[in-house]
Amino acid sequence: MEKIKVGQIGVGHPHAGGKMQALRKSAEYDVVGVVEPNAQLRKYAESTGIYKDLPFLTEEQLLNIKGLQAVAVETQVPDLLQTAETCIAAGKHIHLDKPAGFSLPHFKRILDLAAQKHLLIQMGYMYRYNPGIVVLRDLLKKGWLGEPFEVHTVISKKMDNVSRAKLEPQPGGMMFELGCHVIDLVVQILGRPDQVTPFSQHASAIKDTLQDNMLAVFTYPKAIATVKSSCNEVNGFNRRHIVVCGSEGTFHLQPFGRPTASLTLENARGKYRKGQQSIEFPRYTRYIDDVADMARVIRREKDLDFSYQHDYFVQECVLKSAGLPVG
Numbered sequence: 001m002e003k004i005k006v007g008q009i010g011v012g013h014p015h016a017g018g019k020m021q022a023l024r025k026s027a028e029y030d031v032v033g034v035v036e037p038n039a040q041l042r043k044y045a046e047s048t049g050i051y052k053d054l055p056f057l058t059e060e061q062l063l064n065i066k067g068l069q070a071v072a073v074e075t076q077v078p079d080l081l082q083t084a085e086t087c088i089a090a091g092k093h094i095h096l097d098k099p100a101g102f103s104l105p106h107f108k109r110i111l112d113l114a115a116q117k118h119l120l121i122q123m124g125y126m127y128r129y130n131p132g133i134v135v136l137r138d139l140l141k142k143g144w145l146g147e148p149f150e151v152h153t154v155i156s157k158k159m160d161n162v163s164r165a166k167l168e169p170q171p172g173g174m175m176f177e178l179g180c181h182v183i184d185l186v187v188q189i190l191g192r193p194d195q196v197t198p199f200s201q202h203a204s205a206i207k208d209t210l211q212d213n214m215l216a217v218f219t220y221p222k223a224i225a226t227v228k229s230s231c232n233e234v235n236g237f238n239r240r241h242i243v244v245c246g247s248e249g250t251f252h253l254q255p256f257g258r259p260t261a262s263l264t265l266e267n268a269r270g271k272y273r274k275g276q277q278s279i280e281f282p283r284y285t286r287y288i289d290d291v292a293d294m295a296r297v298i299r300r301e302k303d304l305d306f307s308y309q310h311d312y313f314v315q316e317c318v319l320k321s322a323g324l325p326v327g
Contacts, residue, residue, distance in 0.1 A: 146248030173211025
């Protein structure tokens, strides 16, 4: 089977290197080039070895490569939407890293254009293909947890002064930067909320203006969800988690990086017994399953699991949770 020709625009996104590694490791893709107009970012990218032997091209050169089917959009966040729109207008499928920029109307325009052209937009939320989340989706689809009435999720880490200084100019604080990953999960589980109530503060002794301690409450007719994100938590990676409580069971996944789940059921379901039990998952590498699924969608072997409407609702919630405008 002929490989899918793919390129990458931008190396400035924090996930750019990981996405490129996943694409180059996959037997599905032929990576044909990378675009990075910023000389400093390009120099850094070349020093990592991740982009070794790949040609650095202009955006125009990449998009005009014969047979190019897809582009990974991995620019810095302010440039994501304009780059994505250029790629969709050129008829390319895209992997668009998170979050989807600062303008909800602009993102809606891109989604509408992609729908008109029957093009894939795969968002870069890193837990969609986590094996624990895959099991959670299956439990919910089968109705084994009953009707969800509570979702609680936390995604935090500890950031040093240098990292904080890089993030500080970006609006939306930690909820926009990091909380978006788990907001995607909440919307998967409960859908679009009736209301999003954001809370934010600067809690660190570090003298900057970064909103580093944030909470959002999502309210539904018969459910409440909370999303918490901070960059002050020591070893926060190990406490990243999601809890879903339903009328017939509870699922608790922690941590995301080395997923282990606790499942408690009111009644036995399938291979799971009544009561509490642990579920172990094999070690996994981020992004491998993302790029594999993207290939299957591009080859029309399956539909994308996440609709244009879902991605719109997620971005709407991300902006509201971060206290940013949606108009």
